[in-house]
Amino acid sequence: MRKTVFAFGLGTALSALSFGALAQDQVKLVYWSLWNEPEPGANVVKSLIADYEAAHPGVTIEAVWNGRQNQTTVRNALASGTPIDIMDADMDGLKGGLAGAGELLPWTDDLAGASPDGTGPFADLFYPTLIDMSANDGVSYQIPYMLYAYNILYNAKLFRDAGVTSAPEDWDDFVAALEKVKATGVNAIAIESDIAFYNVKWFNYLLERIAGPDFLLKAVEDKTGETWRDPAVRKALDMELDLWTRGLVPEESRGYQWPAAQQTVAFGETAAELVGSWLPVELADTVEEGFEWGAMRFPAVKGGLGDINHVEVNAFSFGVLKGTKHEAEARDFIKFVVSAPSQQRFADEAKIGVANKSVAWAPEVATARQSLDEASLILPENHGIKALYPDYSTNVYEALHNQAFLGLITPEDYIEQMVSRTKEFWANR
Amino acid sequence: MIRKRLIVLFLAPASLLYGGLFLLPTLSTFYFSLFNWSGFGQDMTFVGLNNYVRLFNDTVFWLSLRNTLAILFVGGFFVFGLAFLYTVLITSGIWGKKFFRLVFFLPNVVSVVALAGMWAYIYNPRSGLINTTLSTIGLDSMAKTLWTSPNNIFWAMLAALVWVFTGFFLILLMAGVDKIPTDTYEAADLEGASLWQKFWFITVPMLWDVMTISFVIWMINAIKMFEFPYAFGFLQVPQQLYTLGIYLYIMGFGQRDPIYQLGYATAIGVVMLVLTFVLIVVMRRLLRREQLEF
Amino acid sequence: MSTASKAFEARGVSKLYGETAVLKDIDLSIERGEFVVLLGPSGCGKSTLMRCIAGLEKTNSGQLLIDGRDVTTVAPAARDVAMVFQSYALFPHMNVADNIGFGMRIAHTPKAEMSARVLAAAKLLKIEHLLDRKPRALSGGQRQRVAIGRAIVRNPKIFLFDEPLSNLDAALRLETRVELTKLHHRIGNTMIYVTHDQVEAMTMADKIVVMREGRIEQIGSPLELYNNPKNLFVATFLGQPPTNVVETTVVESSAAGLTVAVGEDRLTLPATGAVLTPGQTVRIGLRPESFSIGQGRGALTVLVDLVEQLGNETLVHCQLANGQTLTLKLPGQINPPAGSSLALDVARDQTMIFDGDGNNLRYDGRAE
């Protein structure tokens, strides 16, 4: 039937197509994207759209490339009545944004149903706990498809040259390894002074390793702010500041504005950076041929309640907007994007990590993937406070940490301010 | 009677325009600031003046206000200091004019993002223009200064911002200076006026109108300052660089985080509006002089 | 008198704007107390010379001396000159008193002395009732006085006026002209005055400096220049209406006199020292007032074109037989009809004879 109509359409006049002569059978999905058009990720999405359209002649997909602030753009467009079917955003952002506001369709039934690969339930396609992590009150409104792990990314050659052959699993060994690296004349750790959300990962991890994965959220939700006086906080702070004292972070990092520090990694002047697994892709054009990337899990702290296999991640997810008129097609397209062959294309061509756990990642990020495979717990950004209390996360938690981390305020000051600002936050709510 | 009707008729378009473009948005801004509203969907919760109470107790708001005022006053001091220095150079007919022009007109034709990138290069601790220059001329201890470290970054941004804005006000002031007849300066020369006396007794009073307007424009720009400090923050604007405009944006639109508090952001906008209005009224009061003719 | 006692002296002063020479080798000396008028057509360099004297422009070569002191490179304020600009250049934001007192104010003169001197200057110019007004509340003439007041109050060695009357209407011009002359008599300072109005020059000047294209053509008292112009340019520049210049052919030149032919007519003029051969063309200058209507047969016959009645005198525009035009200024009221012919007598002593280069062959150099 479709074919005949299509042939008929071609036979009469091509222009008739654009006038919607075939509107009844033709579905147009509007997808607003977090990618910028020239990015490798966008190219993969484009090729997937082309393939999908070829396989589904009745469906066309119109992509609008908005970049990372897509959710804000979508919000404003929705307010003015623009029809949008599919959008994507940072997972925690989406959770605190459109999903939280009830603007997305739930995926509960689909996730319980069959996977597009035909290999068991749909939910099992993803890294364990990823789906749970992204849910709002137990209901999933988003389908993750890109995945980045926060690890210590390092230049494997520099570590080898320093005689460090196996990844240290404990903080003291880690520091010792960095000292060895430093002794060879390169800088150990790269820090961008102005990117608070990079720097806070040190604190997130240390706090987790010392006091366990629930501590941070507990401290934030303590309306008296007193939990911030817990010795674990001071300990985590002292440990990260020790990196500066030891000169493992070069003093001049206090003046580095992104991407100044990661450039030194690319040039082989600095050995390691705690950052998401997007870094190898970001630096792909800058590093020399044969640059060997390694990724190690953030080390454990002796006697701590956390675990080296707890990994903080960042993900990108799709959502289907409540107002869509083509719900079935929209869901179908998203399933197509998270199916193994599509995800493989992201991994191969854009060299990014993906949410589908059956897909092999590019060599640059293979070790990052390994840390996820071994992970016993996957933690969302800032252990969930980014999605739950985004203004606190940005204005209080990350901002104050950066000041303490860069020596603008003392640890004592930091703790006092965290107590009072947490109180202020809850009082103002 | 007919006259009156005609007047109403003629004033109608202007009043509509004024009402539509200024009054209505202002009033509706205030209206929205009385709600909690995420901007998703329609549900808005009326909270009265709560957003303002919250602002009053918000450390980051005060920090943003302080930064904004620092831009307004400290930045303004240097922007106009440099612009005036140039007008003095012009009237003195000595060196430096072309250099000034080249240096200060550039930012008017380059995008803000490119400018921010350029300054990042200038300030880079190791390979930056300033520090490499300092070390070549032997000032090694100064060459170790971290211009963009958290304690300096605001001032580093402000220095760059002064540079970005000086050219524009230079053009305004120059247009004013051009209108001052040269023989006025020559008359002063014959009376033995120094460069400074000419500036103070002739340029300033004869430029008064242009200056007042320039100050107003600067004030409006400074209070809503957003683009340059935002671009200067690249991936994530450090809190040290927050202005009211940036804080409004962060709270209403989120930068990297899903903070969607439009009602609160709107309250910041109202504060900015009131601040602008009050400062302009005060300034116009202070600077009021009779009209000049020359 | 020694050179040092001259109020002003220019020695070989030149001024270039880029490639163009605007002043060329200017030599000029002015006695103390003299009223000197710089006269010349527009663009001849009068203002430039004045601005060089004031120090507002740098000279390219030569020397400027004021009271014997070399001021060539001295700053304007230190030259002890005051200038009244054509535009007056008043400070619009200051009242009259502040305008006049500006120089004293920036020199930190005590307040009492300052007001006393301002008041004295204002009284001299009869503007003491205007001291509180801003320039925009003054008439053109009043502004002009304020500008003069600003100069007077400094009691400079030299006053410089650059066409100070050109913005005034005719009546006010006449009045101010007289007052300026009186003022000069009263205060006695040296004054240099630029104009391109030859009536102003004739009436005000002790000495006129006629300039053309950056050069000084002639210097002398008004009557010297009128009666004994050095060349055709000076001769035609002074006098209103201008001197008639008529092309003639030499008939006979001897110690007794010079006879030239103007068409059919013959004109016999006093002899010149120059050698002129019969048949040679010379131009003669005839002042409009040097004609009278001949009794019977005059020396020149003309046809009347147009008659302009001025009341006390009459201007008659007419043509010689060969087509050259003449303007006559005749006393009283006469009214020859257009097209009629007139026989004219010429006052021979007032005629001028110019050679091919325009030099006045009857110029008496000793007069200077």
Ligand SMILES: Nc1ncnc2c1ncn2[C@@H]1O[C@H](COP(=O)(O)OP(=O)(O)OP(=O)(O)O)[C@@H](O)[C@H]1O
């Ligand atoms: N700044 C300048 N640059 C170049 N040429 C100039 C400049 N000022 C004056 N000139 C030229 O110098 C010549 C003399 O100018 P000046 O103003 O002295 O003439 P003037 O005799 O005062 O004429 P006027 O009677 O019209 O005022 C003119 O040809 C003028 O074009």
Ligand SMILES: [Mg+2]
């Ligand atoms: Mg002139």
